[in-house]
Amino acid sequence: MTTPRRARVFSGIQPSGMLHIGNYLGAIQQWVAGQGEKTNFICIVDLHAITVPQEPAALRRQIRELAALLIAAGIDPQQTTLFVQSHVRAHAEGCWLLNCVTPLGWLERMTQYKMKAQKQESILTGLLDYPILQAADILLYDTDEVPVGEDQKQHVELTRDIAQRFNGLYGETFVVPKPVIRESGARVMALNDPTAKMSKSDFTRGHAIRVNDSPDEIRWVIKRAVTDALASIGFSNDPARAGVNNLLQIYELFTGQSRESIESHFAGKGYGALKADVTEAVIEGLRPIRERFERLIADPAEIDRILSIGASQARAVADPKVRVVMDRMGFVLPA
Numbered sequence: 465m466t467t468p469r470r471a472r473v474f475s476g477i478q479p480s481g482m483l484h485i486g487n488y489l490g491a492i493q494q495w496v497a498g499q500g501e502k503t504n505f506i507c508i509v510d511l512h513a514i515t516v517p518q519e520p521a522a523l524r525r526q527i528r529e530l531a532a533l534l535i536a537a538g539i540d541p542q543q544t545t546l547f548v549q550s551h552v553r554a555h556a557e558g559c560w561l562l563n564c565v566t567p568l569g570w571l572e573r574m575t576q577y578k579m580k581a582q583k584q585e586s587i588l589t590g591l592l593d594y595p596i597l598q599a600a601d602i603l604l605y606d607t608d609e610v611p612v613g614e615d616q617k618q619h620v621e622l623t624r625d626i627a628q629r630f631n632g633l634y635g636e637t638f639v640v641p642k643p644v645i646r647e648s649g650a651r652v653m654a655l656n657d658p659t660a661k662m663s664k665s666d667f668t669r670g671h672a673i674r675v676n677d678s679p680d681e682i683r684w685v686i687k688r689a690v691t692d693a694l695a696s697i698g699f700s701n702d703p704a705r706a707g708v709n710n711l712l713q714i715y716e717l718f719t720g721q722s723r724e725s726i727e728s729h730f731a732g733k734g735y736g737a738l739k740a741d742v743t744e745a746v747i748e749g750l751r752p753i754r755e756r757f758e759r760l761i762a763d764p765a766e767i768d769r770i771l772s773i774g775a776s777q778a779r780a781v782a783d784p785k786v787r788v789v790m791d792r793m794g795f796v797l798p799a
């Protein structure tokens with residue numbers, strides 16, 4: 465009897481600036497919670513980061529900072545293969561191979577491309593190609609599950625389409641992955657505008673809480689968070705109540721309490737009390753992460769050592785997969 469293969473989980477994150485609680489609650493927290501039972505790969509996607517201009521010294525710093533932050537947030541390199549995308553050449557190779565089976569029209573309709581392209585004076589080719597590199601990331605690991613925030617759903621669906629097209633053309637080669645998006649935290653909204661998603665590239669004070677913000681800054685931002693005039697506290701899908709709902713979801717995910725007990729805790733209370741409790745939960749939830757981060761970032765050699773072990777583990781999976789793909793497509797493989 466053969467033992468069934470453990471489910472594979474793959475996700476990625478860009479080293480393009482300090483993470484905010486949207487990244488943490490939408491993605492990282494669920495990566496940490498899922499460790500152990502499945503085979504996990506978490507990739508720092510530096511090749512994706514350069515699809516918009518990056519300053520080299522800042523990029524180099526941000527890659528190590530992101531590694532330290534992920535470990536500080538609970539990614540355990542013993543249980544998860546944590547690695548940098550550019551350390552595994554198979555990702556760039558896989559991207560090229562998949563470029564040549566993907567119609568251009570599939571990329572041109574991607575929402576994130578359209579949104580990001582609007583903000584650029586000159587659109588780089590890599591920005592359009594971005595989702596194919598993401599498909600290569602996922603498909604090279606025979607990934608079953610891709611835990612992400614809501615904004616990445618379309619990219620994972622495109623990855624499914626590419627896998628199915630390739631399998632149709634060349635025979636069963638890729639596992640067709642599925643996105644895993646949790647209900648709370650899937651789309652953490654901006655605190656100064658609950659109609660917009662919290663985003664790494666918006667630096668307006670009050671928009672986001674960064675994972676390494678000081679307690680004073682967290683207090684400042686939540687105190688000014690936009691709510692509504694209804695003065696009642698409950699989870700809701702009503703767009704008019706998006707601000708309160710956002711604060712409640714942040715509270716839910718930082719405290720781990722059920723929605724029922726949260727609603728009864730806040731019954732009859734006002735927004736002042738809600739904001740005070742959310743502030744406390746965020747400060748206490750982020751405190752250990754910030755403290756561990758400060759210790760880890762002081763030892764870059766140790767970070768590099770962990771990333772180098774991760775890269776070897778990732779290469780052991782991705783390199784043979786690229787060979788299989790090239791073989792299917794008719795290349796003569798180097799002896």
Ligand code: TYM
Binds near residue numbers: 612650
């Ligand atoms: P990135 O770096 O923009 O974001 C990392 C993760 O954070 C989630 N996220 C959010 N979740 C909830 N609310 C928000 N406001 C919020 N903002 C961001 C994202 O959904 C994501 O899960 N293209 C990807 C990186 C990537 C990838 C991959 C992901 C490259 N290759 C392969 C999965 C599999 C991205 O830019 O994520």
